[in-house]
Amino acid sequence: MTARALEVVATGPLATVQDLGRPGLAALGVGRSGAADTDSMALANRLVGNAPGTSCVEVTFGGLEVRAHGGLTVALAGAPCPMDVDGRQVAPYAVVWVPDGATLRLGAPTSGLRSYLAVRGGVDVTPVLGSRSTDTLSGVGPPPLEPGRQLRVGRATGPLPGVDHAPVRVPDSGDVWLRVARGPRDDWFTEAAYDALLGSPYEVTAESNRVGMRLDGAALERARDDELPSEGMVAGALQVPPSGQPTLFLADHPVTGGYPVIAVVVRADLGLAAQARPGQHIRFRGSTR
Numbered sequence: 001m002t003a004r005a006l007e008v009v010a011t012g013p014l015a016t017v018q019d020l021g022r023p024g025l026a027a028l029g030v031g032r033s034g035a036a037d038t039d040s041m042a043l044a045n046r047l048v049g050n051a052p053g054t055s056c057v058e059v060t061f062g063g064l065e066v067r068a069h070g071g072l073t074v075a076l077a078g079a080p081c082p083m084d085v086d087g088r089q090v091a092p093y094a095v096v097w098v099p100d101g102a103t104l105r106l107g108a109p110t111s112g113l114r115s116y117l118a119v120r121g122g123v124d125v126t127p128v129l130g131s132r133s134t135d136t137l138s139g140v141g142p143p144p145l146e147p148g149r150q151l152r153v154g155r156a157t158g159p160l161p162g163v164d165h166a167p168v169r170v171p172d173s174g175d176v177w178l179r180v181a182r183g184p185r186d187d188w189f190t191e192a193a194y195d196a197l198l199g200s201p202y203e204v205t206a207e208s209n210r211v212g213m214r215l216d217g218a219a220l221e222r223a224r225d226d227e228l229p230s231e232g233m234v235a236g237a238l239q240v241p242p243s244g245q246p247t248l249f250l251a252d253h254p255v256t257g258g259y260p261v262i263a264v265v266v267r268a269d270l271g272l273a274a275q276a277r278p279g280q281h282i283r284f285r286g287s288t289r
Contacts, residue, residue: 017134033141044116056116072119072120077092079275081107137253194263201283216245220246237249239259250270
């Protein structure tokens with residue numbers, strides 16, 4: 001029996017292996033990492049009969065090309081990329097069969113930024129500290145994918161769901177609305193600063209990656225300017241350096257930071273944030289959750 005694997009032919013701007021990450025290790029200096037958009041990863045996995053957190057390939061802005069060794073069942077969710085198997089067009093959000101020796105290619109997505117390619121059985125790379133995720137900040141986990149890499153495919157453990165296609169809403173191409181709760185250091189800012197955060201659009205700059213996104217918009221004025229000792233950080237934290245321009249931390253954020261956090265994006269909206277492209281605008285609304 002031929003061993004099943006995905007051979008990486010091309011990666012696009014960035015392709016990594018991701019699962020649900022490494023929770024609970026921040027006290028040891030190890031961040032959670034994991035998929036930036038966990039809902040999209042879970043959907044891709046469910047379409048091929050995997051558990052929602054099974055390791056898959058996170059693709060940034062398309063461009064991935066992989067060759068199947070052994071026939072493979074795959075699905076793509078998240079940012080909708082044009083897809084073809086040896087030149088035959090196939091669809092995202094659908095169950096796709098890739099025959100032995102065939103090549104699957106992804107174009108640039110029409111909206112959104114990150115896509116998740118799940119393969120039935122999961123991507124079976126060696127776990128590090130209990131996870132197969134690539135942490136691009138710390139270097140923990142497997143390195144980002146490169147051409148020539150062979151990704152073993154695991155054994156399927158569950159039945160296919162009997163669904164050929166999942167009708168889902170694609171990521172927004174306009175303004176992205178995110179709910180926020182007041183941060184632990186909101187008292188370091190003037191009330192006008194918090195009002196500006198909720199009342200102004202912030203552009204996603206090109207200085208954005210899996211660690212976080214730098215935003216450009218109304219400057220957030222501090223009420224105090226003394227130094228803050230480093231303290232723990234979470235995904236979704238809006239940390240504000242002296243420039244007044246916030247940075248929104250994503251999956252590979254540092255475990256500590258020394259700038260005050262004015263607000264935190266609610267966990268349920270982190271996937272929306274992860275799909276925002278440079279040039280798009282983010283708007284924040286208050287939440288008690």
